[in-house]
Amino acid sequence: MTLKTLGITALLGLASFALLGKFEQSMVYPLDPAEVSPADAGVPQMQAVRFASGGETLVLWVAKPGDGKPVILYFHGNAGNLANRAPRFAEFRKRGYGVVAMAYRGSSGSSGRPSQKAILKDAINVYKALPDLAGDAPVILYGESLGTGVAVLTADSPELKGTPPAAIVLESPYTSLTEVTRHVYPVLTPLLFIMKNKWPSIRHIGNLDIPLLVLHGTDDPLIPIEMGREMFDASPATDKTFFAVQGAGHNDVWQTDAKVALYAFLNRF
Numbered sequence: 001m002t003l004k005t006l007g008i009t010a011l012l013g014l015a016s017f018a019l020l021g022k023f024e025q026s027m028v029y030p031l032d033p034a035e036v037s038p039a040d041a042g043v044p045q046m047q048a049v050r051f052a053s054g055g056e057t058l059v060l061w062v063a064k065p066g067d068g069k070p071v072i073l074y075f076h077g078n079a080g081n082l083a084n085r086a087p088r089f090a091e092f093r094k095r096g097y098g099v100v101a102m103a104y105r106g107s108s109g110s111s112g113r114p115s116q117k118a119i120l121k122d123a124i125n126v127y128k129a130l131p132d133l134a135g136d137a138p139v140i141l142y143g144e145s146l147g148t149g150v151a152v153l154t155a156d157s158p159e160l161k162g163t164p165p166a167a168i169v170l171e172s173p174y175t176s177l178t179e180v181t182r183h184v185y186p187v188l189t190p191l192l193f194i195m196k197n198k199w200p201s202i203r204h205i206g207n208l209d210i211p212l213l214v215l216h217g218t219d220d221p222l223i224p225i226e227m228g229r230e231m232f233d234a235s236p237a238t239d240k241t242f243f244a245v246q247g248a249g250h251n252d253v254w255q256t257d258a259k260v261a262l263y264a265f266l267n268r269f
Helices: 003-028 082-094 116-128 130-134 146-155 177-184 186-194 201-207 225-234 256-266
Strands: 047-053 056-063 071-075 098-102 139-144 167-171 212-217 240-245
Touching (some): 047 116, 056 082, 056 116, 071 082, 071 130, 071 146, 098 116, 098 130, 116 130, 139 146, 146 167, 177 186, 201 225, 212 256, 225 240, 240 256
Parallel strands (some): 071 098, 167 212, 212 240
Antiparallel strands (some): 047 056
């Protein structure tokens, strides 16, 4: 191979890396930066709180739990903003659960640029601040889609080993974002090793011996239900439930039967 050919090959490689980096950011974090107040979104029982983390200001939607109820630390999916989850938060509040919903950097009025490292650090900081934000109550981590990785890696953080959550709920969980990318964009398989936002949930779920509920749609085209089952099987918890939502895709898991299972689980804490 000539030096000229080597140079062209190197340039093409660098161009591929750059293009994948931009594609990865837009694919993993297509977040809506628009800030909507809880009241305007239909959840007047919650308050927007500014929270400092890592030099940025995060927007949290916060509501304290009723007597004897847990607080749900909610990590949303990678599209839209907190306002898109308002109906869920409203249902939680009707049942007396506390809610602390963290808007990722670049979403819902939070400053900064999202990344795995930054989001995980923010999540740990918010978790540590829960007693001040929502009082002393059992903590249940709830991860939705992208947020399942946030929930799992947060729960397995060495910084939180002395204060583990009471339980964890994973809605449409994945083994890792590299595997999701391989499933959705198989043409990118040769370049997956350079992904920065891998969210390797499968490496961490095996360390979490806490009650677990997995909700997954049987017809999910984005994150196959087999990934959810793999995560479930990898959990060492003896107290765990897998609920397959029949006919559900990726964005319609919250069907009547799934909510019955969810609230039965949450009411235990």
